[in-house]
Amino acid sequence: MDMNEQLAQEWTTLQNNHESHERSALVIKLVAVVLFAGTWLAGLDPLMGGALVLILWFQESILKTWQSRLAVRLLDIEAIIKRGSQNDGQPFQLHSHWLAQRPGLAGLLIEYGQNAIRPTVAFPYAALLLLAVIL
Incomplete structure (x- = not known):
């Protein structure tokens, strides 16, 4: 298998995982809504629902x-394929690349926080927390 075929295989695998993460995120959102509604319907303290x-x-x-780590590698692969250079990048380097750039604990926490405040992530959580405070 030549380098471009290996890169294509890696891209396909990572893209499938990227989409799987998106579906998982939607499930987490739906679970949050159901659990919050369940605590409200059960008459439990709204702060309990807020904590969940x-x-x-x-x-x-x-x-x-x-x-987002998968997305970075996907973009790297796309750039390598677009340039058409066989010697520009090695396939199957997701973890090696990430480990070489891994931030410390503070960096990881900042990265988690930055992802948490993205509007596509914050919805519906921020709205549910507001309801927990109002109720």
Whole structure:
């Protein structure tokens, strides 16, 4: 298998995983809504529902951080293929590349926080937390 075929195989695998992360994020959002509604319907303290929402929000931010790492590698592969250079990049280097650029604990926490405040991640969590405070 030549380098371009290997890169194409890696791209396909990573793209499938990238899309899988998107579906998982949607499931986490739906679970947050159902759990919040369940705590409200059960007459439990709204702050309990809010705490569950926070946990799931942070969980999705971690998932989105993983997904963004896949996106970086996908873009690298696309650039290599576009340039058409056989010697420009090696296939199957996702973890080696990430490990070489891995931030420390503070960097990871900042990365998780940046993903948590993205509008596509923050919705519906911010709205549910607002409801928890209002109720």
